[in-house]
Amino acid sequence: MSFDVLTAEHVGFRYADVPVLNHVNLRVESGSVTALTGANGSGKSTLLHLLAGVAQPTEGTIHRRPGTRLALLPQRTGDIDALPLTVTECVQIGRFTLRRRLSREDRTSVMKIMQRLEIAHLARRRLRELSGGQRQRTLIAQALVQDADVYLLDEPTAALDTHSRQQVHELLAEHVATGAAAVIASHDPAETALAEHTIHLER
Ligand SMILES: Nc1ncnc2c1ncn2[C@@H]1O[C@H](COP(=O)(O)OP(=O)(O)OP(=O)(O)O)[C@@H](O)[C@H]1O
Ligand SMILES: [Mg+2]
Numbered sequence: 740m741s742f743d744v745l746t747a748e749h750v751g752f753r754y755a756d757v758p759v760l761n762h763v764n765l766r767v768e769s770g771s772v773t774a775l776t777g778a779n780g781s782g783k784s785t786l787l788h789l790l791a792g793v794a795q796p797t798e799g800t801i802h803r804r805p806g807t808r809l810a811l812l813p814q815r816t817g818d819i820d821a822l823p824l825t826v827t828e829c830v831q832i833g834r835f836t837l838r839r840r841l842s843r844e845d846r847t848s849v850m851k852i853m854q855r856l857e858i859a860h861l862a863r864r865r866l867r868e869l870s871g872g873q874r875q876r877t878l879i880a881q882a883l884v885q886d887a888d889v890y891l892l893d894e895p896t897a898a899l900d901t902h903s904r905q906q907v908h909e910l911l912a913e914h915v916a917t918g919a920a921a922v923i924a925s926h927d928p929a930e931t932a933l934a935e936h937t938i939h940l941e942r
Contacts, residue, residue, distance in 0.1 A: 741768045744804045744889050744920050745790055751798030752785055759785050763799070765938055767889060767920045772911070774931035775924040777940030783924035784814050786940070787891045790922060810887035814894050814924070816878055820867045826877050827853070827862045833884040852880045856906060871898045876907075883910050890914065890921045896930060908933060 745767040752760040759782045767773055767790075775783045788794045789801055791811040803809070810833070819829070830853055834845040841849075853859040856876045866874055875898045882890060890911070896904040908930070911921055925931050 741770050742804070743767065744769050744807050745922075746802045747786075747790065747796075747799065748802075749799035750786075750789060750796045750801060752782070752789060752794070753797050754785075760789075760796075760940070763938070763940070765790075767922060769888070769920050770915055770918045771920050771936065772915055772934040773920070773922045774934035774937040775922060775940065776926070776931055776937055778942050781940040781942045783940060784893050786938075787811065787813075787893050787922065787924060790889075791891050804888075807889060808885070808887045809889050809891060810882045810885040811891045812878060812882040812893055812895055819878075822866075824866055825863050826858055826866070826869070829866060829877050830858075830880045830884055833881040848884055849880075852884045852910070855910060856880050856903070872900060872903060875899060876903060879907055883907075883914065888919055890919060892921060892923045894924050894926065896925075896927065904930075 743766055747763055747765040750760055750763040763786060775786060777783055789796050791809055827849065830849050831841060834841055834849060853862065856879065858873060858876050858880060861869060861873060866877065869877065879895055882892065896907050915921060923930065923934065931937055
């Protein structure tokens with residue numbers, strides 16, 4: 740049985756005086772994929788930030804089902820290159836909590852997802868020593884290794900080749916099959932076709 744994990748009602752947002760989102764309504768159900776589409780600058784990334792709670796709407800409300808665990812893959816992730824993280828460490832971040840050390844199960848999950856996304860051979864490399872697609876696969880692994888109820892993914896596969904893109908979609912489908920929800924901003928019609936629902940934002 741599916742249930743609502745995340746809803747947005749009449750959500751509006753403005754950066755200072757610049758209105759970006761207006762009266763956005765959205766209902767995200769468990770075990771479903773929602774695509775966010777719209778031209779450059781239409782507000783997809785902004786809406787994902789609001790859904791994730793890293794920014795607050797200037798109008799309307801966002802409701803998260805209590806206890807919902809969110810994983811966000813931002814579009815802009817350049818800041819992380821300043822840290823001397825290896826690929827493994829970067830993926831492990833997806834499993835960190837303040838309460839306990841990484842368990843054997845956490846390490847197994849990290850290893851498995853690195854194998855699935857074909858970055859295991861890059862384990863000891865620093866992020867800034869990777870190609871664009873290898874780096875993006877590492878960040879996708881960090882997001883998808885989380886045991887989340889909702890995955891908020893901002894153009895996750897924009898930099899990926901066809902094979903890698905397919906691997907990401909397979910992993911995502913496995914999460915969704917076990918009840919997780921995904922909201923994916925994308926310009927790729929093949930990717931948005933995977934979604935049951937589409938929210939199109941007008942500029
Ligand atoms: N920090 C900011 N301060 C002011 N304006 C911003 C800021 N971030 C984004 N904007 C503006 O808000 C609007 C929406 O931006 P947003 O990044 O959400 O669009 P998007 O749909 O994700 O675009 P893209 O397809 O290019 O990723 C744009 O007009 C952008 O210029
Ligand atoms: Mg964007």
